[in-house]
Amino acid sequence: MIRVFVIILMATGLLATQPASAGPEKDLQAMQDFYQKRFPNVAPEEFANGLYAFDEGARAQWLELEDFPPYEIAVEEGEAYFNTPFANGNSYADCFENNGLSIKQNYPYFDNDTSKVVTLELAINQCREENGEQPLPYLRGELTAISAYMAYTSRGNTINVQVPNDNPKALAAYDAGKQFYYSRRGQLNFSCSSCHVQVVGLSLRADPISTTVGQVTHFPAYRTVWGEIVTLHRRFVECNSQVRARPFESQSDEYRNLEYFLTYMSNGFELNGPSSRR
């Protein structure tokens, strides 16, 4: 009985919130139009600044942090790691286009060989393994620092994630990510969209809610609550935990697809990571 009830809730939730599947371009347009109507006085590019687009007091404190931001420590460490050659003499620069610099706007992408979404963090570990090195843990530390450095070199570049309309597998991955965003989960029975779309403009306790568009531009992010720089997938883990759902693993197919959808929803925004958040 309970199970049926949950399924009905999920179904109604989906019907109420999820726009009809009309392809990525139309999804993006619909999402942008929604927020523009919802916040007519906010310049669209401001959505890249999360809650600081809405809260003047918090914004002033954020700008003070950005004057000499704690994430510069991670960026500098990341640069040193990035430039340290592997045991075989190769380095990260050999694995990536343009020597790994100024390329984050193209991530994540759909890889036709493996039929999976490849994120920047995954590509960093693939690079290590191809060169006979152990992969790094995803949640914190060296890999996050390298990702932060690569994001830093890509600042100001326009996000340009591709979901080719003639590639059914890529579309399926995008749709899976979209499905994830709109699916209720956890004991609180929230979807990502429950907060970030349905009640956007309100606050969760003291925090104004960020918009779906522009949501991923600033990762990896320095969270002052954690006192360290974290990846997008660690944020997904936290979001899922906060609605009392069992989180997925970093770089699981679920989170890779979610990143694919969510980053597509930030297409056209400039990368501004790393940035600091509360």
Place this chain on the structure above:
Amino acid sequence: MGKPIKIRAKMKGDIAEVKALMPHEMEAGFRRDPATNERVPAHYITDVVAQHNGDVVFTAYWGPAVSKNPFVSFSFLGAAVGDTINVHWRDNKGDSSAIEAVFK
């Protein structure tokens, strides 16, 4: 040896402005390690000293309530573009770090 201080030194008219970010845990000593339930011992920067031309131009005494990766900014007169500023810190465990920068 503590981690290197990050520093910016800039002349704004006749005012020399120094901003520094010091990678440091600034552990207050109240927290328990979730794994062992042991109290994490306090570990924080206690003193910061800045020198210009052999003069001490700024001293900071800190307790554990200064934020992790401390930031400080201060200003003084009597410096010029090209002069150097030294900033040093030490902490309650005897670690220390020092850096030198040139005013721009």
Place this chain on the structure above:
Amino acid sequence: MKIDRRFFIRKVMAVGVLLAVPRILFAARPDKAFAATDGDQAMASLFGETPAASDRVVLKIPEIAENGAVVPVTISTDLENVESISVVVANNPTPLAASFALGPRSVANVSVRIKMGESSQVLAIVKADGKLYSASKDVKVTIGGCGG
């Protein structure tokens, strides 16, 4: 409303050169004041008296702290001959957060980021020409929902 965040883009980062630390530099830290568990005790230990409020001390601190772990504070004054600037967070377990010793060439304008365990009065105390002046503000520390 819009602030051009390009300002932050690709800023030149490190400009420093590492040095050895000459230990002799460090003068006497007021350890007793830092150990005090109440604001008045800390000030009594530092100054021997409680400072009087003065509008010549400017304390810049957010009314609502975005995160108690990192609260930006700036203290400045137009008083002459400033000897020290101190920050006291009344409700912190050890209220004295920082004390800055200034010299004859100092400009009395100091910024630091502090931790606040809970909502509290925050005091800035300036000692100039042997006299004490203070400013205070009540700062609310909020409980975040998700943060981001």
